[in-house]
Amino acid sequence: MERRNIKQMTLEELEAFLLSLGVKSYRAKQIWSWIYQRHVTDFASMSDLSKDLRSRLEDLASIGTLAPHSAMSSTTDRSVKFLFHLDDGLQIESVLIPERHRMTVCISTQVGCALKCRFCATGQMGFRRDLASWEIVEQVLAAEEYMANAEQEGMRRISNVVLMGMGEPLLNYDQTLRAVRVINHDHALRIGARKITVSTAGIVPAIDRLAGEGLQVKLAISLNAATDDLRTWLMPINKRHRLSTLIDSAKRFVETTGKRITFEYVLIDGVNDSRADARNLARLVGDIPCKVNLIPYNPHRSTPFQPSSPDRVQAFRQYLLPRCPAVTLRASRGQDIGAACGQLCTDSVKRPRRAGTSRRPAAHRRAAISRPRQKK
Ligand code: SAH
Numbered sequence: 114m115e116r117r118n119i120k121q122m123t124l125e126e127l128e129a130f131l132l133s134l135g136v137k138s139y140r141a142k143q144i145w146s147w148i149y150q151r152h153v154t155d156f157a158s159m160s161d162l163s164k165d166l167r168s169r170l171e172d173l174a175s176i177g178t179l180a181p182h183s184a185m186s187s188t189t190d191r192s193v194k195f196l197f198h199l200d201d202g203l204q205i206e207s208v209l210i211p212e213r214h215r216m217t218v219c220i221s222t223q224v225g226c227a228l229k230c231r232f233c234a235t236g237q238m239g240f241r242r243d244l245a246s247w248e249i250v251e252q253v254l255a256a257e258e259y260m261a262n263a264e265q266e267g268m269r270r271i272s273n274v275v276l277m278g279m280g281e282p283l284l285n286y287d288q289t290l291r292a293v294r295v296i297n298h299d300h301a302l303r304i305g306a307r308k309i310t311v312s313t314a315g316i317v318p319a320i321d322r323l324a325g326e327g328l329q330v331k332l333a334i335s336l337n338a339a340t341d342d343l344r345t346w347l348m349p350i351n352k353r354h355r356l357s358t359l360i361d362s363a364k365r366f367v368e369t370t371g372k373r374i375t376f377e378y379v380l381i382d383g384v385n386d387s388r389a390d391a392r393n394l395a396r397l398v399g400d401i402p403c404k405v406n407l408i409p410y411n412p413h414r415s416t417p418f419q420p421s422s423p424d425r426v427q428a429f430r431q432y433l434l435p436r437c438p439a440v441t442l443r444a445s446r447g448q449d450i451g452a453a454c455g456q457l458c459t460d461s462v463k464r465p466r467r468a469g470t471s472r473r474p475a476a477h478r479r480a481a482i483s484r485p486r487q488k489k
Contacts, residue, residue: 116175119144120247123291124300134173136166142300149301152258154178179251184259185450192447195255196459199224199248203241204459207252207278208452209259216260217273220252221457222289223280228314230348232337232381234413234451234458235279243285249292252278253302274304277312277333279457283319290323293330306330312377317354320362324369332366333375333406334359338385339393347385356397364401373402373438379455380421380429381410391429395436404439411453 119127124145128138143161147153156162156170181195182204193209203224210217226233227240257271274296276282282289293309296302306329313320314335323332338344344351351359363374376398380386398405407430410420421429426442433440447453 114173116173118177118247119170119174120148120177120250121245123294124298130174134169140166145298145300148176149254149295149298150303152254152261177247177251179248179255181255181259185452187447187450187452189449190446192450192452193259194447194450194452195252195259197248197252197255201242205244205248205252205279206452206457206459207256208447208457209256210446215272216270217275218253218256218271219275219278220249221278221280222249222276222282222285222292225460226280227284228281228348228350230314230335230337230350232347232379232384232410232416232418233455234415235455237415238458238460243288244280246288246291246295249276249288250295250302253296253304257302271302271304273308273310275310275312275333277310277454279459281314281316282311283313283316283323286319286322290326293328297328297330310375314348314350315354315359315362316350317358317362320359320366324366329370329372331372331375332363332370333377334363335379336376336394336398337379339390339397343385343390360397360401363398363403367402373404375404375406377406377408379408379410380426382419382421382425384418386421386425386429388428388432391432395433399436399438402438404441405433405437406441406443407433408443408454411448411456413451413456413458415458 117130122130124141127141127144131140132138140162144159147159153159154176156167159167179197179199182198183196185194187193191211195207195209197205199205205221205224207221208219210219221244223243224241225238226235228236230236253271253274260269276289296304296309297306310331310333311323312333312335320332338347341351341356344356367374378394394405407426409426410418412419430440430442
């Protein structure tokens with residue numbers, strides 16, 4: 114009989130499993146505390162369980178663990194990129210981002226990604242598989258473990274979790290939500306739901322579903338363009354969920370949850386950073402209780418794009434400031450170790466054929482968009 118991975122179970126499932134062994138359900142909380150709060154990886158160390166129970170658990174159950182295969186520290190900031198080898202040989206990455214008042218971990222929800230956003234390195238590697246919830250949670254545990262060992266200036270615990278690593282969380286909905294619940298649970302990782310951000314390229318039915326979960330998690334929508342033409346060119350998922358339906362779902366999310374939403378907007382040189390782009394964006398989201406998070410593009414060798422110049426970033430921001438409820442500029446972290454947004458990629462991907470594809474020539478926008486692949 115295959116041993117059941119305790120880390121893939123909810124607390125209720127663990128309780129039911131223990132009951133099926135004739136063990137009182139309160140033991141489940143003890144086991145969770147060993148696993149998620151004391152980082153124990155074997156039943157033998159759970160000293161408040163009877164020897165008999167420990168040995169039965171060893172026979173019937175396992176505690177899945179992912180130890181980072183490598184941890185690469187940035188030399189320009191203190192971020193750390195972790196590479197994990199999964200049991201089937203596939204690989205994922207996550208990033209620890211220390212800031213003055215918080216310790217954020219950016220985690221992956223899939224191996225690769227199916228959405229093929231033109232500017233994103235993960236998109237270039239294609240989709241391999243969904244992560245199981247325990248593999249998602251392990252990335253947080255591993256980051257805490259790393260911090261405990263590295264003794265980073267008093268910060269011992271992760272304060273914030275962002276699901277902005279590899280993959281589209283809302284296309285792996287059930288496992289992602291399961292993981293979020295463990296990360297948030299009082300008897301597990303205890304990270305406040307308000308400190309957990311789910312980021313999506315815009316899977317409309319899943320946004321509605323998330324709104325109805327009764328969770329306090331934050332939602333970020335990666336907008337990156339404010340017209341359907343440009344967005345479809347950058348993010349093919351826009352063909353399925355057009356901007357108007359996406360914006361409607363964002364409004365419903367705000368109404369249902371009472372929470373402000375974040376729109377992420379990656380600023381790419383010559384592609385989506387003009388004054389007209391800023392105007393379209395302000396018109397689209399200006400009356401929604403939201404924050405617009407501007408992210409200067411992080412270059413990657415698999416994409417031809419470049420970041421907007423600091424002047425253009427400032428001009429874009431200045432235009433939005435009086436027209437949107439809140440505008441922030443995300444400082445880029447971990448660029449030197451390929452750990453910044455959109456740089457996570459665990460496959461060798463081809464270099465773009467020509468650097469010239471990075472520019473969206475305004476006059477030829479339609480022609481360029483109508484082609485499945487821009488071949489200029
Ligand atoms: N699939 C989800 C989560 C992963 S991407 C989503 O799309 O939201 C997380 C964020 O990184 C998104 O906002 C995306 O637009 C941004 N991003 C992708 N590639 C980037 C790059 N090269 N530079 C800066 N941000 C990038």
